[in-house]
Amino acid sequence: MKTTLPVYRPLLPPVQSILPYLAQLDSRRVYTNRGPLAEQLEARLAVLLAGRADTLVTAASGTAALQAAILAHAGRPRGRRTLALIPGYTFVATAFAAMAAGYEPLFCDLAPGSWRLRPDDLPPDLPTSRLGLVLPVAPFGEMPLQRDWSAFQARTGIKVVIDAAASFEALLAAPGEAVGAVPVALSFHATKSFSTGEGGAVLWADRDGLVRAAQAMNFGMVYTRESRAAGFNGKLSEYHAAIGLAWLDGLDRRIAARRRVAARYRKAAAAHGLAERLLLPPAIASCYALFRADSGADAAAASESLARAGIETRRWYGLGVQAEAYFRARGAAPLPETERLAARIIGLPVAEDIAASDIARILRALAARGAQ
Numbered sequence: 001m002k003t004t005l006p007v008y009r010p011l012l013p014p015v016q017s018i019l020p021y022l023a024q025l026d027s028r029r030v031y032t033n034r035g036p037l038a039e040q041l042e043a044r045l046a047v048l049l050a051g052r053a054d055t056l057v058t059a060a061s062g063t064a065a066l067q068a069a070i071l072a073h074a075g076r077p078r079g080r081r082t083l084a085l086i087p088g089y090t091f092v093a094t095a096f097a098a099m100a101a102g103y104e105p106l107f108c109d110l111a112p113g114s115w116r117l118r119p120d121d122l123p124p125d126l127p128t129s130r131l132g133l134v135l136p137v138a139p140f141g142e143m144p145l146q147r148d149w150s151a152f153q154a155r156t157g158i159k160v161v162i163d164a165a166a167s168f169e170a171l172l173a174a175p176g177e178a179v180g181a182v183p184v185a186l187s188f189h190a191t192k193s194f195s196t197g198e199g200g201a202v203l204w205a206d207r208d209g210l211v212r213a214a215q216a217m218n219f220g221m222v223y224t225r226e227s228r229a230a231g232f233n234g235k236l237s238e239y240h241a242a243i244g245l246a247w248l249d250g251l252d253r254r255i256a257a258r259r260r261v262a263a264r265y266r267k268a269a270a271a272h273g274l275a276e277r278l279l280l281p282p283a284i285a286s287c288y289a290l291f292r293a294d295s296g297a298d299a300a301a302a303s304e305s306l307a308r309a310g311i312e313t314r315r316w317y318g319l320g321v322q323a324e325a326y327f328r329a330r331g332a333a334p335l336p337e338t339e340r341l342a343a344r345i346i347g348l349p350v351a352e353d354i355a356a357s358d359i360a361r362i363l364r365a366l367a368a369r370g371a372q
């Protein structure tokens with residue numbers, strides 16, 4: 001059947017609300033390179049997410065933010081420390097950012113029953129002397145584990161950068177909690193809960209570190225036209241910053257709308273006895289609604305039942321990065337726990353303006369899984 005309900009339908013601010021910001025560009029003629037709109041966006045986001053100024057720099061994407069944070073914090077690999085430890089259960093961007101900074105990804109399995117890497121769960125046989133970097137992930141917008149990973153970093157001397165791409169709302173709910181000695185990268189992609197179309201940011205307690213991150217994203221240049229460190233072009237344009245500013249102007253209304261969607265999902269799930277099976281905000285970001293099946297077979301039956309009703313589903317992280325063709329071809333080993341977990345978790349359609357009748361349809365199809 002034709003898909004009538006996509007898994008995610010982004011909704012960025014209406015063009016009318018972006019225009020007042022864009023109108024400043026004609027006279028100013030500053031279009032990028034951390035212009036006034038990007039600076040304004042940084043200042044507003046820093047207060048919202050960290051509770052104080054000078055804690056955040058914007059980036060052209062979440063991947064650029066990760067790459068810049070890696071270069072600013074760990075630098076390019078030195079000596080034998082060429083490996084970046086990465087949980088397999090993430091989006092491929094985590095691995096590509098590490099590779100762009102010169103590291104070879106070493107994918108790590110999850111502890112049974114967990115869906116994220118924690119310092120206490122690391123496998124005992126890690127090649128610790130070869131690790132130049134650890135890249136934990138806050139899955140689906142959970143709160144990054146700043147305290148745990150800062151302690152790990154202090155104890156081992158191994159630099160950590162957290163991929164918290166989807167965690168905008170978790171940070172907003174507890175300003176400052178994610179800010180510490182470990183830089184945190186956010187994505188503002190159109191599919192995330194706060195968006196500039198394409199964009200991202202690094203959040204970090206280290207002010208000099210943030211200058212280095214901005215430097216990395218500006219070809220290694222800062223204050224002068226001289227390239228003094230490894231870099232690339234990772235800057236957020238003024239056009240994208242304008243979208244972010246317009247979004248923040250409507251933030252309260254949008255958060256309220258998303259709460260209503262989650263509440264509707266919860267109610268519909270309860271009506272079908274599936275409340276325990278759904279993962280919804282505030283536990284995860286509002287750009288996701290996840291169904292947690294009993295087994296891979298149960299998840300497959302759910303996806304088929306939904307597909308028959310024209311409803312799209314998605315494994316947002318595939319079966320893990322290590323299972324993607326490109327990484328398998330480069331020799332990534334299978335990760336049994338990751339693959340077991342990934343096969344059980346499926347993304348259901350969600351949108352800020354998804355109709356209650358569509359949510360009801362989704363739950364009906366879920367409840368009917370395996371009935372054919």
Ligand SMILES: *Cc1c(COP(=O)(O)O)cnc(C)c1O
Pocket residue numbers: 061062063064090091093094137163165166187188189192199200
């Ligand atoms: C979205 C996402 C990214 C990539 O962000 P972009 O802005 O698309 O570069 C990286 N990691 C995770 C976990 C994500 O969900």
